[in-house]
Amino acid sequence: MSPQNPAPDASPSSDALSTHAVWRGDDESPGDDSLIEEVPVALVYNGIAHAVMMATPIDLEDFALGFSLSEGIAASSANLYDVEVRRVEEGIELRIELAAADFAALKSRRRQLAGRTGCGLCGVESLAQVARPLPALPFTQKLESAALQTALMHLQDAQPLTAATGAAHAAAWLRPDGTLAAVFEDVGRHVALDKLIGWRARVGAEPGAALVTSRASYEMAHKAASAGIEILAAVSAPTALAVRLAASLNLTLAGFVRPGRANVYSHPERLILAR
Missing domain, CATH: 3.40.140.10 (Cytidine Deaminase, domain 2)
Incomplete structure (x- = not known):
């Protein structure tokens, strides 16, 4: 994965924006408007497609790692070996190399989800999958x-x-x-x-x-x-x-x-x- 520490005051990436014509009010001729990009991003683990999420195509390596951890797919960041961002005709594939034990557990879950924009639970197969148990947090922060x-x-x-x-x-x-x-x-x-x-x-x-x-x-x-x-x-x-x-x-x-x-x-x- 290519490390990238985002600067809070950075300009928006050109990959995240498109310029389109827009007519405002009674304008006879169009002006330009900046629109956010929204593309299907497929997360592919060890060659097997698992999920498709609608996302903005920036910081995708961090998205792959964060999604893998927050969805319980990777037990730790060390178990995610590599992420290749591949642009394809239909969108973007994140080709993720996952540790064998985690990949075996993923296959056993047989979970496929096709997420609409901002959807976190679309496609779960049963109600039991919604409430994945987590350990209680410690009290170390104030x-x-x-x-x-x-x-x-x-x-x-x-x-x-x-x-x-x-x-x-x-x-x-x-x-x-x-x-x-x-x-x-x-x-x-x-x-x-x-x-x-x-x-x-x-x-x-x-x-x-x-x-x-x-x-x-x-x-x-x-x-x-x-x-x-x-x-x-x-x-x-x-x-x-x-x-x-x-x-x-x-x-x-x-x-x-x-x-x-x-x-x-x-x-x-x-x-x-x-x-």
């Missing part, structure tokens, strides 16, 4: 609410793809001092979080929290907990199932993170309120 507010203040400037198109979700890692270590954008909120999870696994986990620009759904909470993330903050609302899951797994879940406010729905002991 975060001052001021740090969360600092990160939120800088997050908009760290989303060039959102600024250009208005159509991307973001997942960011914030350090205890509120600085942004990395920001990933994608047309799919689950994909953006998987990219962040893959990046953390690749560069090494550091203290902090995940901040996402979407709602906090069950799948987002489950992915965060599967990656050992102890604090997940979302700018939008959580779902009831996400809150129950977070409470059971010792995940601190905050929603409606806005300037000057945040609602904490589970394990508030990790957040230190400003005095």
